[in-house]
Amino acid sequence: MDAASLSKVLYVDLGRKRSWVEEKPQLFENTLGGTGVGIRLLLEECPQGANPLGPENPIIFSIGYLNAIFPLGSKTVAMFKSPLTGNLGESHGGGRSGVAQRMAGYGAMVIRGKSDAPVYLVIDSGGVKIKDASSLWGMNSSSTVGRIIRENEVGAGSRAIMRIGKAGERLISYACVITETYRHFGRLGFGAVFGSKRLKAIMISGRASFSLKDPKLYREAYDDIFNTVTKSPLMKKYHELGTPMNVLSLNMASSIPTKNLQSTKFEGAESLSGESLREKYLGKRAACAHCPVSCIHIAALREPYATEPYFYKTRMISYDYEPIYSLGSMLGIASVDGYLNLMDRVEEVGLDAMSTGVVLSWATEAMEKGLVGNDETNGLLLKFGDYKTYIEAVERLVTPPNDFYRALGKGVVYASSIYGGRDFALAFGGNEMPGYHTGLAAHLGTLVGARHSHLDGAGYAIDQKATASGKTLSPQEAAEELYKEEVWRQTLSSLVVCYFARNIYTPETVARCFKALGKNLMVEELSQIGRRTLRAKYEFKLKEGFSFGGLTLPKRIMEVPTPQGIIKEDDLREGIRAFESLLKKT
Amino acid sequence: MTKRLSVVDVDLCVGCQSCMFACNRRFAEAGLGRSAIHIQSVGGFERGFVVKVCRACRDPPCAKVCPTGAIYKRAGGGVLLNYYKCNSCGNCAKECIIGGVQWDTSLDKPTICVHCGYCVKYCPYGVIRLEELPPGET
Incomplete structure (x- = not known):
């Protein structure tokens, strides 16, 4: 295989128990893979107004050109319609998923329909086997599910086993998909989409070697990145202390x-x-x-x-x-x-x-x-x-004895719509909040971000930087910083490089990586691709009913001071409008 | 003296597989398909990892069962492989009970460590090292 070529999209129809491969080289050329490919496939596959838990909601996995080729090209992008927010669902997982999918030879995988009985999929370069998972359904422990599949299938060391627990089977709106026991496709309820299709797990494996246009430049670029990663003080901290x-x-x-x-x-x-x-x-x-x-x-x-x-x-x-x-x-x-x-x-x-x-x-x-x-x-x-x-x-959440726990299983926005307490229901765009009360940018980022996640524009980092330099960010400044960061993150998540390496994979470094693969991509082109992908995401969001003006701000975030002071509603609204207008200019 | 790749302490291994990718780059290619070293979990990430690689046996079983003489002894320990003579029977991989013979699925040939030590440079945690193989030791 050529390291510069990504083209295969694997389709699996769980209802008809069929699978096939389509060649789409242009799709990957235009969007770089990962998030870029994922959102285009979602726009293509997911009909407007689809029930997130219906057979019409697709599961999409996509990877990019740097997966398995350069260090930290280790992530996989999942796209779907979220059962939690009823809008864009996107989640990035690590473990062995990104490398295994590249080795198996699929730039993307699209899983359609719904199985009548519980199944798991075994995927490799030869195609797909659909296997009976009835004996795995209803198990208390997701790690036991992993162990059983591990023992029954080949490919140790070269595979990922992505599975759901009881929460996914029971369609809890924020169930996740677990891979390699400790990594997750978290947020936005990807696990419930698996459960709705009666898909218990996917094992994907492969071993492949990729030819290179410029092996010498490849080795040089690889070594520079590898050495930067292993010598970086920040990476050292990630190793020593973790997040x-x-x-x-x-x-x-x-x-x-x-x-x-x-x-x-x-x-x-x-x-x-x-x-x-x-x-x-x-x-x-x-x-x-x-x-x-x-x-x-x-x-x-x-x-x-x-x-x-x-x-x-x-x-x-x-x-x-x-x-x-x-x-x-x-x-x-x-x-x-x-x-x-x-x-x-x-x-x-x-x-x-x-x-x-x-x-x-x-x-x-x-x-x-x-x-x-x-x-x-x-x-x-x-x-x-x-x-x-x-x-x-937690037991009651997955086995609800009454309406209250059923409501909790649909997220905090839904539960507070029934029982009151919306002012302290900490969710943005329907997604429960991340762990940062650092200032305006953190909350603005989760409000306007395509996934309503701290990972969209990393607003907390913008706040922290401002606080450290004794500055208070204006809404306009916060929106601009968030927008800039989110654009570049579309490129990184199309490659698909772990965000922890975002300071190492600069636009210049990414361009050099592509050069080693024989592709000439200019720095400006990389950003343009990121902007287009971001716009495609909001195309999906707007189509599914998202509006910047309709965002609800939980009062609680404006009651408790941050290092950047008390956040004002007017500032948040102004920031939201500023982000919207930046997006429109894209 | 003959050098061999040795596993210093498998408990230091985090399973990043950087050694596997390094081995593959020796062939001026990216990926894992030609790698002669293999890292897998003991049985789930919670229990740690194992390193599977040739340990340069003095009297290598893989060479003994090779019907074509493609695998032959390296001076001092371990083996070398003549791809042209190999008929892809797979006896070597089956005979190596430590899992030291990997399989290159695209060539359909075994791939066995030549103890060059290139991978060592990419192990950030000191799991493997290249060492002199003292005479008489397997």
């Missing part, structure tokens, strides 16, 4: 949303900091395929059995900043054991940790304020810090 490197600094700056953002100081910041976890709990580090950074941090939790002295259960549970925020600070859980136990349960049932934490923190405040009572919570007294009750609540 929880942020816990202490965000807490110190009073930016870590705590107890449903009633506060920005977390009493557990010290115990749940990257530094303390590394000291006392870190059991193993792991890496995505083709990433020397290895940011995956896995805690070893050793607990005695209550009934059997000197007999221990030791579990390996991964930790990252966002789950520490959502299941730790938002729920007021300062106990590390408590946090890890809750995280483990959320992982095993396959829920998105961020949405789960925000939903439960809203429910806790709703209970505090008397909006809901024992009848609604089915006898659970939700209280900040009480992780045991939250574990019970």
Whole structure:
């Protein structure tokens, strides 16, 4: 295979149990792959007004030219219509998914229809096998599902096993897809789309070698990137502390949303900091395929059995900043054991940790304020810090005993529309908020971002930079910075390079990578492609009913001060308008 | 003295597979298909990783079962492969119980480490090293 060629789109129709490959080289040439290809395929495949949980909602996986060719080209883009927001669904996953898909030879995969019985797919360069997953359906543990598929299929080391837990099967609106036990296609309910198709898992594998137009330049460019990555102080921190490197600094700056953002100081910041976890709990580090950074941090939790002295259960549970925020600070859980136990349960049932934490923190405040009572919570007294009750609540989320838990399973916007408390329902564009109360740009970014995610324009980083230089951002400035960042991120996520390497994959470096593959792409061209992809995403969003003017701002974010001061509604509205007009100029 | 690639401490391995990609680049290609070293999990990421690579046996079983003489002993330990003589029977891979013989699926031929040490430069965590093989040791 030629490293510069990406063209195959694999189609699977789960209803008719058929699969075929179509050659679409131009699609990849025009958009670079990944997000660029994914959004075009979504626009093509997903009819306007489609039911996100209906057979007409496609599952799309796409990768790009740098996957498996350059370091940290390790991610895969998933596109779908979100059951959580009823609009654009996009999620990026790592593990071995990006490399395995490139090795299997498919630039993109489109999964249509719905199976009548539970199935899993085995995909390699030879095509697709559709296998019976009836015996895997309803299992309590998503990691057991992974183990069984691992043992039944070949390809160890060269494969990804993407699966859902019970939450996905039961169509919880923020269920995720798990790959390689510790990585996720999180946010926006991709797992529920799997579940709606009765698709339990996908195993994809391959081993391939790619010829190069300029092997010498390839080696030089590769080595420069590899050396920059392995010597970079930031990457070193990702390796040593992982993403929880942020816990202490965000807490110190009073930016870590705590107890449903009633506060920005977390009493557990010290115990749940990257530094303390590394000291006392870190059991193993792991890496995505083709990433020397290895940011995956896995805690070893050793607990005695209550009934059997000197007999221990030791579990390996991964930790990252966002789950520490959502299941730790938002729920007021300062106990590390408590946090890890809750995280483990959320992982095993396959829920998105961020949405789960925000939903439960809203429910806790709703209970505090008397909006809901024992009848609604089915006898659970939700209280900040009480992780045991939250574990019970997670069980009820996936096996709802009543309407309240069914509502919680549809996200915090829906639940607050029934029970009240929208002012403190922390969601933007329907997606539960990420862990940054750093200033205007953070919230503006999640409001206007195509995925309503902190990963869209990384507004928190814009705020932090401004705060560090003693500056207060105007709405116009924040919108411009967000727009610029989001445009470039479309290019990176089309390649598909991990955002952690965003400072290494500069436009010049990306152009050099393409040159080694024999493609001459100018720096300006790369940005243009990013702008076009961003516009295509909003084309989908607008078609599905999104409007900038219709965005709801949760009052809570304007009540609690940030390091950039109190956020004003007028400023947010002005920022939203500024972003909209920047987008229109694209 | 003969050099061989040696696994220093497999518990240091994070499973990034940078060594596998490095090995493939020796052939002036990208990817993994020609790699002679293989990293996989012990059985799920939670349990860590294993490194599968030739350990330069003094009396290599893979050479003994090669019907065409394509695999022959390297002086001091390990083997070399003559692609032209190989008939792709796969005996070598089956006979190597440590999993040290990888398979190049595009060529349909085995791919076996020649102990050049190129991969070592790309292991950020010191899992593997190139060492002198003392006489008499396998």
